[in-house]
Amino acid sequence: MKIYNTLTKRKEEFRPLNDNKVTIYACGPTVYDFFHVGNARVFITFDVVRNYLKYRGYEVKFVQNFTDIDDKMIKRANEEGVTVKELGDRFIEEYFKDADALNIKRADVHPRATEHIQDIIEFIKVLIEKGYAYEVEGDVYFAARKFPGYGKLSGQNLEELEAGARVEPGEKKKDPVDFALWKAKKPGEPSWPSPWGEGRPGWHIECSVMAVKHLGETIDIHGGGPDLIFPHHENEVAQSEAATGKPFARFFMHVGYLNINNEKMSKSLGNFFTVREILKEYDPEVLRFFMLSSHYRSPINFSRELMEQSKSALERLYNALYAMEHLQNAAPERPLNGEEEEYLKKQLENKNKLIDSMDDDFNTAGAIAVLFDMIREFNVSLNENSSREAVRKTKEMVLELGGVLGFFSKFQPLLLDEEIERKIKEREEARKAKNYALADKIRDELRARGIILEDTPAGVRWKRV
Ligand SMILES: Nc1ncnc2c1ncn2[C@@H]1O[C@H](COP(=O)(O)OP(=O)(O)OP(=O)(O)O)[C@@H](O)[C@H]1O
């Protein structure tokens, strides 16, 4: 399987460092607000990467951190009159609500920066001892020039970096390319005691420390959004490799930008939609489908039109699944005939095509196209006279492969006619009792299971999609 590696700027054959165990660290959110659709692209991408590696038989350990202390956290906490800890607790909880809704599975570890202060201090001490870091009046900086590989991830040399670097007011670094590992306390800021006085960690050091602590000195895959290549990941590489003397991450995966009107969706530009807002209007799987319809490295433009297209495409997939479910009940139980054997062989080829797409740097767009091929093949080949087994196998294949992409979480086995009639009666009673909320709920539940109700003058009729 091949993965595009930002370190080498090409697709490379991927093999884990240790047998079939894969370690992944993805940079998580700064928890000062709800996350937006641009952030969600990163979370959904790594969810699929992880699912797929597991599907291919790897044992995956996945870590995604929460940045719960930085300038943005402090500013927002002050604005809202809460502590930084309270703000972090609140938005971590909100993160999980949205992530759960989007069917993004929990990481094996979700470390918080503030719970690793002692580890961070120890790590900085090592960097100072090894001569890579220095203290100035309570701040500690990393001396970028001391690390020979500085710039290798973002592909810049020191002159270029120097031209782009600046010393912010209040910074006491000796060289503009250096960066802070520890920041001396300013009035009104949360702080922790350290050998350099009261202060707090810089952003980059958190991730180096939490990655090494939870996954080891060399990790297989490290990733995040495109804006993290420089300086965040460049600095992580420098710190980690300077401290351990080992390669930090073997593969760097960076997701493309999610844009809106061809501009990066971002909190600072104010052109963002939170996932929370979007989920008021769309099913979470529609958002996931929209994301996975493009390759994870291509920029994508978020628009209502594309969301609508995703909605109807996803509906087509669900409808096909319900059609299979229906046929499975109707079709006769008998051994496969020759034609059906041929048909299943073709479907198996489709499955392999899907795996090839995913093996090619997680080409989810290609994988989705194959799901539609499978459905087309089913539609032209099987009918109510086909063997039940042929239908069942197709359905199971589509469910399994779609499941790897995180789809079909709402698929439920077909309701029997009696169950449907019973639910319709319950709905009628709810309507008579003017409990319209319950009546609508029952109708929606049936809809989600592929049953459409029609209120006619002669009573309620129902049909399967
Ligand atoms: N428009 C976007 N497209 C793709 N990834 C993004 C986008 N915006 C942010 N990310 C990524 O989302 C992840 C979470 O980052 P974080 O919470 O720090 O975002 P943020 O800095 O608050 O967002 P913003 O850039 O909007 O201010 C990071 O990996 C970041 O690179």
Ligand SMILES: [Zn+2]
């Ligand atoms: Zn990070």
